[in-house]
Structure formats: structure tokens, C-alpha cells
Amino acid sequence: MIIPKGFVKGEVVKLKQWTHNEFSITVNANISSYTAGQFTKLALLDSNGEWLRRAYSFVNSPNHKAGPSNMEFLIINVPNGSLSPKLAKLTIGDEVYVGDKPSGFMTLAEIPAKVSELWLLSTGTAIGPFLSLLDENETQTRFEKIVLVHAVRTKAELVYQTLIKKLLQRYAGKLRYLPIVSREQHPDIMSGRIPELLKNKRLMQAINIYPQKHNSFFYLCGNPAMVHDTRDILIELGFEKHLRRSPGQFSFENYW
Numbered sequence: 001m002i003i004p005k006g007f008v009k010g011e012v013v014k015l016k017q018w019t020h021n022e023f024s025i026t027v028n029a030n031i032s033s034y035t036a037g038q039f040t041k042l043a044l045l046d047s048n049g050e051w052l053r054r055a056y057s058f059v060n061s062p063n064h065k066a067g068p069s070n071m072e073f074l075i076i077n078v079p080n081g082s083l084s085p086k087l088a089k090l091t092i093g094d095e096v097y098v099g100d101k102p103s104g105f106m107t108l109a110e111i112p113a114k115v116s117e118l119w120l121l122s123t124g125t126a127i128g129p130f131l132s133l134l135d136e137n138e139t140q141t142r143f144e145k146i147v148l149v150h151a152v153r154t155k156a157e158l159v160y161q162t163l164i165k166k167l168l169q170r171y172a173g174k175l176r177y178l179p180i181v182s183r184e185q186h187p188d189i190m191s192g193r194i195p196e197l198l199k200n201k202r203l204m205q206a207i208n209i210y211p212q213k214h215n216s217f218f219y220l221c222g223n224p225a226m227v228h229d230t231r232d233i234l235i236e237l238g239f240e241k242h243l244r245r246s247p248g249q250f251s252f253e254n255y256w
Helices: 084-088 124-134 137-142 161-171 194-199 202-207 224-236
Strands: 007-017 022-028 039-045 051-057 070-076 095-099 117-123 145-152 175-181 216-222 250-254
Touching (some): 051 095, 051 124, 124 145, 194 202, 194 224
Parallel strands (some): 117 216
Antiparallel strands (some): 007 022, 039 095
């Protein structure tokens, strides 16, 4: 077997099943250095001997205790997908191939220096790269306020609750966590979609934090509909897309 160019062999060292179709996989492999918020690709052979590849974000900081070679990914098993059902069947010790050159610009380095209030808006598995960012010491020391929003369909999909509780303790009041569930009603959890909750200010009212153009920055990561609609609402609210040549207040990454 010839490993595809740009990939290295890795080994599954940990698995966690969150729901019937959502799971985390930890792979040990030696790849090039990466930064919190970035992604790489996972690859497996199909039954015809063809390589299946897909990009997944790191859930872990490269500076975590287990070291950068232990990489965690949060994955949805798409029933008609090509790669995810195969990843879902892997067990401890199995081989999986990892892209050697991580990429992505949803990092701390891209956020303008003046920002003191960071908003992380995610849907589904797109919370992964935000957990990576939050595990960085720089995130904790650099910002005065951080809001982590995670919108899902059901309460069971609010993953990594133990980790989030530890982060809340570690940030000692700097971090606010806002879960949102769209298809169930829970008295202690907000219901709806991120764009509408931004537009009607319920998101801000829930935590009594109101973003300002001079010191706030939004990262949007998730399904394209959320990203598109939230972008439009932010523009309505007077915020501008961030470009290196023209600093703004929000940037985004579609998650498929």
C-alpha cells in the first residue's frame, strides 16, 4: 500500500461515543506543527482501494498535556457519507492516515490586537476548534470576556460538558457558555437559531454582554446556513468582515 502524498500513518488511541451518530476519535501521529483553531485531513482506503479524505478540526490545543502528536477530532457519522461511517467503525489500535500539513486561519493570530471581547459562535461539531482555542493560555490571558455559543438540535448533542465546566472554572468569570437547543424545550437552555437570537438581542440579554465595534470580534464556525445568516445579521448590526488588509469584527469558517 502506498500512502498518499501529504499523509502519514497514525494510530487510534482513544474513542468516545457521544450520541448514536456523533463521536470523538484521538489519533497519534507525527505531523507538522499546528495551531489551535486549525484543521487537517483524515484518510482511509475504501473497498475499491481508493483513498477517502476529509478535513477535520483539532479539538485539542497543540500544547495539551498528551502532546501535539495526540490529536482529537469530533465527527458526525453521516449515514450516506463516504469516510465518516468508516471512521465510526475504527477501534483502538487501528490505522488511520493524517494530513501532514495542517491549515486554517481561524486562529488567535488572526484576531486584531485591540480586541478584548471574543465571541465564538458554533453549531454541531464546529465547537471543536473553539475548544482548542479555549485551551490555550494566550486565550485566557489576552481577552477580558469570551462568549462560547454552541447551537445543536438536541440536549444530547451538547458535547464536552466536563471539559467546558473545567474551562469555566479555569477562566474564573472571563468565559460565558451559552448552549442553544433548537428541537427540544428545556427550562435552563435557550431555544432558537443563532442569527435570530443575535438579531433580537436575546443572546446578549442572556449574559448581559453587548458587543461593541471597537473591542469585539466574532468567529463563526458551523453549517453554511448559520454562517451565512449570522454574517448578514452582524453586518446589519454594523460589524464588518475581517480581512488582513482591512481589519473587521468577524470572520468565519464553513464546517462542510
